[in-house]
Amino acid sequence: MFARPTRILTIILAASGLFITITFLHRLLNGSHRLSVFTISPSEANPPTPQILAFWETWAKVIDTARPNIPAIELKEVAQPAGIEPENERERKPFNFTIGISDKDIESLRQSHEKLVGHANFSRINDQATRLFSGTGIVTVAGGFYFAPAILSIRMLRKTNSTLPVQVFLRDKSEYEKKICQEVLPALNAECFVIQDHLRKDNPVQVEHYQLKVLAILFSSFESVLYLDSDCMALLDPAELFLSEPFLSTGLVSWPDYWIATEDPVFYKIAGLPSFPKGLPARSSEAGQLLISKQTHLTTLLLAAYYNIYGPGVYYPILSQGAAGEGDKETFLAAAVVLENPDYRVRHRLGTVGYHEADRKFHGTAMMQYHPGDDYAPRDPTSLKQTRPLFLHAHSPKMNIAHLLADDRVFYQGTEDRLRLWGPKESMSRMVGYDIEEIVWGEIVDMACQLDNTLKDFRGAWQICERAQRHYRKTFQPHATALPT
DSSP states (O other): OOOOOOOOOOOOOOOOOOOOOOOOOOOOOOSTTTTOOOOOOOOOSSOOOOHHHHHHHHHHHHHHTTOOOOOOOOOOOOOOOOOOOOOGOSSOOOOOOOOOHHHHHHHHHHHHHHHHHSSSTTGGGGGGHHHHHOSSHHHHHHHHGGHHHHHHHHHHHHHHHHOOOOEESSGGGOOHHHHHHITTGGGGGGGEEEGGGGGOOOSSOOOOOTTHHHHHHHSSSSSSSEOOTTTEEEEEOOOGGSTTHHHHSSOOOOOOEEOOOOOOOOTHHTTEEEEESOOOOEEOOOHHHHHHEEEHHHHHHHHHHHHTTIIIIIIHHHHHHTTTTGGGGGGGHHHHHTTTTOOOOOOOOEEEEEOOTOOEEEEEEEEEEOOOHHHSOOOOOOOOOOOEEEEEEEOOSSSOOHHHHHTTTTTTTOOOOOOOTTTTTHHHHHHHHSSSHHHHHHHHHHHHHSTTSSSSGGTTTTHHHHHHHHHHHHHHHOOOOOOOO
16 A cells, blocks of 8 residues: 655756766677677766676676677567467467577577586576675666656655665666766665676676666675566565565566467577476566566576577577567576576466547556465455555556657547546556556656756756646546545
């Protein structure tokens, strides 16, 4: 449940005038999958620990040595996954589509893969976790456009009365915003780290987009991590997840996507498995949230890092074959399966949140993911207890008020009628017990009015505070009810 929100504030913070520039060397190494070398000077963010730096320096070199030595895979056509009927979603079957990798390239990839997982020290990595990491917390990746959704997500986390610390990772120094990182986030028990600060000259990795997630988790000082995408919001205090099943017995909890998994079955041959694994969930993964213990799964994370560093052109097309959402989403479960590490996959179908246009066309705007503890517990068929919604992944559009206003995403298309992105109040109340969209917009208005001259992405947005207030008032105040406490 949520703590009572504060009323809308209109305090305008002084703008930060600091702009940070970075320089880097272009790729120095040839080959389609060589790692790039950067010259690094520290940002003003929290520095990485020497132990984590040393750990990554060692294994980045091994990952570089194990780089794939094949041309980038180019898909001539993509997999067309279908939704899954309940009676067919018990177990994964080999997908009847293949990207057609040659036997020569399969063997080359297998040998490269073995250089990492067959390394003399790889199997002992988990033993280092307690020396390198400690504590429990939440990790997210933000910066630029994604800063506003991340701050909103953290504010919503605090509405659940959660006190879990948050570590916010930025790609590089250009995304570091001094006032946000030194004032706004610390007030929310959150702090900034820069991924680039962890990548030394002799420990080089160039990363973008989907590849940032696994490195943020690896570089976090937390031993037990709940990773949340910047646009994913907790509806309940997630602290209990770390103290209960299924996390205690597996150390890895993941959530399902809409579609069947579409990996090329040849992946398991590349990974050294004798056959297609049994017992895999039929659905693909939705990685907007991930719960993981490094003490149990540091090897999983390192292998997932390998799949992501060499994701574009190699492991992303192998694991998804161009299907919707191709990227890091399959790499975590794939790594756990290959290493035979324990995991739990939430069985409850994800919920779809959205709205209907005047022509009754439905627009999906968010996904609802459910509580693994409720999902794991034996169900009494006579019980009225339901599996609780736990996360709302607001993926389209992302809740950045500057862009929602600029793109007219606060109105129904072609009209001046105010739009509820997540559907009628009644349907949302049935799903989660209260009107979450009203609460979120209260936070959005506070952010628009407090950070209009502070957050880079808000600067220059025309009347962002006044327009956000107007939308909130016209959309929610006519029928506002008491908010949950």
